[in-house]
Amino acid sequence: MADSRPYWQNYINGAFVDGGAGRLAVNDPATGDTIAEQALADVYDIDRAVGAARQCHESGALSDLRPVERGRMVRAMGDHLLERIDEIAPVLTKESGKPLWEARLEIEGAARYFEYYGNQAETVEGRSIPLGAGYFDFTVHEPLGVSAQIIPWNYPLEMTARSLSAALATGNACIVKPPELDPLTNGFMAQAAEAAGFPAGAVNIVCGHGKEAGAALAAHPDINQVVFTGSVPTGISIARSAAENIVPCVLELGGKSAAIVHDDADIDAFMDDVRWGIYFNAGQVCSAMSRVIAHRSIARRLTEAIVVLADSISVGDGMNRADFGPNMGAMISERQRERAVGMCADAERQGATLATGGHALNRPGYFMQPTVITDVSPEMDIARNEVFGPVLSILEFSDDDEAIAIANNTPYGLVGGVFTADLDRATRAAAGLRAGQVFVNEWYAGGVETPFGGYGKSGYGREKGRESLWNYVQTKNIAIRL
Numbered sequence: 410m411a412d413s414r415p416y417w418q419n420y421i422n423g424a425f426v427d428g429g430a431g432r433l434a435v436n437d438p439a440t441g442d443t444i445a446e447q448a449l450a451d452v453y454d455i456d457r458a459v460g461a462a463r464q465c466h467e468s469g470a471l472s473d474l475r476p477v478e479r480g481r482m483v484r485a486m487g488d489h490l491l492e493r494i495d496e497i498a499p500v501l502t503k504e505s506g507k508p509l510w511e512a513r514l515e516i517e518g519a520a521r522y523f524e525y526y527g528n529q530a531e532t533v534e535g536r537s538i539p540l541g542a543g544y545f546d547f548t549v550h551e552p553l554g555v556s557a558q559i560i561p562w563n564y565p566l567e568m569t570a571r572s573l574s575a576a577l578a579t580g581n582a583c584i585v586k587p588p589e590l591d592p593l594t595n596g597f598m599a600q601a602a603e604a605a606g607f608p609a610g611a612v613n614i615v616c617g618h619g620k621e622a623g624a625a626l627a628a629h630p631d632i633n634q635v636v637f638t639g640s641v642p643t644g645i646s647i648a649r650s651a652a653e654n655i656v657p658c659v660l661e662l663g664g665k666s667a668a669i670v671h672d673d674a675d676i677d678a679f680m681d682d683v684r685w686g687i688y689f690n691a692g693q694v695c696s697a698m699s700r701v702i703a704h705r706s707i708a709r710r711l712t713e714a715i716v717v718l719a720d721s722i723s724v725g726d727g728m729n730r731a732d733f734g735p736n737m738g739a740m741i742s743e744r745q746r747e748r749a750v751g752m753c754a755d756a757e758r759q760g761a762t763l764a765t766g767g768h769a770l771n772r773p774g775y776f777m778q779p780t781v782i783t784d785v786s787p788e789m790d791i792a793r794n795e796v797f798g799p800v801l802s803i804l805e806f807s808d809d810d811e812a813i814a815i816a817n818n819t820p821y822g823l824v825g826g827v828f829t830a831d832l833d834r835a836t837r838a839a840a841g842l843r844a845g846q847v848f849v850n851e852w853y854a855g856g857v858e859t860p861f862g863g864y865g866k867s868g869y870g871r872e873k874g875r876e877s878l879w880n881y882v883q884t885k886n887i888a889i890r891l
């Protein structure tokens with residue numbers, strides 16, 4: 410049954426609490442109506458949450474547990490989310506606009522992070538380095554301590570799960586700052602932590618405005634790291650704060666990722682990649698396939714097929730979309746939609762063609778047409794800058810080097826894709842692409858087990874996979890003279 414509570418609290422030191430900054434109205438992007446209120450933290454709440462996490466860490470209540478026990482608790486959080494998927498999914502749909510089936514996928518994705526990092530907890534082992542007779546030397550990994558995690562609105566639950574699961578598995582006490590636009594489902598995360606038996610202060614979930622609570626958290630002198638997923642300007646400000654405190658940060662920022670489609674690619678199969686790549690979550694995905702770079706000989710056929718696909722996607726209220734299908738929900742906010750529509754209009758002014766879409770839907774809520782833009786040249790803004798909406802730009806290339814040069818012609822470098830039957834060609838392209846992850850013949854191949862992160866303005870540090878574990882630990886070497 411859906412959870413229809415009208416007011417959601419923050420979670421500090423094992424208790425659900427109000428916020429010092431009052432309440433925030435949370436809107437349904439499909440209607441614009443307020444659906445609930447969220448407690449809003451002020452800087453004092455942030456300070457209390459950091460204090461609780463620090464106390465938890467110093468007491469050893471989390472860090473002294475056997476990793477196998479911590480791992481069990483981390484997995485239990487994921488199990489809790491899955492058990493309540495029927496309750497959580499409608500709330501996620503209501504606050505984010507994504508269809509119910511996508512909300513369910515997000516909850517399953519969140520649970521998978523807890524399963525994966527729960528299983529990794531006991532694998533963080535040290536090693537011994539031989540120093541010759543008379544010495545015994547070993548290296549261990551200790552938790553960093555207090556981990557601050559700032560979350561974006563496009564996957565509020567899954568992005569929280571991504572950092573929280575790995576941080577807890579390695580023994581860190583955490584403060585999560587959910588996004589203001591869709592903070593509610595993080596309330597379930599707090600309940601999951603409680604149900605899993607985490608000690609007070611191990612998990613604190615505190616929603617507040619980015620420029621106040623978020624900035625205060627990132628700059629707090631008593632945190633040991635910041636993990637941030639979001640936009641480049643915020644990433645810059647967070648990196649500055651981390652630098653002031655000399656603490657490490659992980660930045661997962663935006664993207665402008667391209668799929669290079671060669672003349673020998675399986676175009677029918679590729680349509681599925683386009684559907685997932687750019688119209689999933691209404692294109693509000695950091696690793697979205699926002700550009701297709703097509704070989705000139707197939708560009709026309711490919712464009713026609715993509716336009717047919719885009720036109721076949723029905724757009725509507727996510728609450729009516731429980732079954733997987735060619736449909737798309739609302740964008741998160743009017744501001745986000747207007748930005749995407751404005752970028753389409755700018756592209757037209759610069760000489761590109763709207764092959765389909767490009768406009769808002771004439772109805773309440775923040776819906777946008779699935780969009781395909783052609784006649785795009787590599788120097789246009791639409792080819793270089795992130796839209797974060799259901800907007801695909803199609804460019805053309807004649808030879809392999811040109812395709813790679815176009816793909817790399819953006820400040821970002823999150824993911825890239827190559828579609829071809831020729832593995833040799835794919836491997837050369839993969840080597841040339843300036844991106845943290847390259848998909849060959851399937852967009853979003855990979856998963857929670859594979860490292861993910863950016864080149865260039867897409868950020869630094871890696872999440873997912875075993876790489877992520879090293880974000881959350883200190884390395885200590887102990888050299889003993891026997």
Ligand code: NAD
Nearest residue numbers: 560561562588619620623624639640643661662663664695
């Ligand atoms: P945003 O930067 O506006 O906000 C992200 C989070 O930061 C929110 O919780 C917000 O409250 C907080 N915040 C805002 N200003 C802050 C400040 N000065 N100090 C501290 N915290 C602050 O980004 P957004 O609009 O929510 O998310 C969209 C962006 O995130 C896109 O660029 C997208 O590509 C990127 N993103 C990247 C990934 C990835 O893994 N690389 C994943 C999802 C989203």
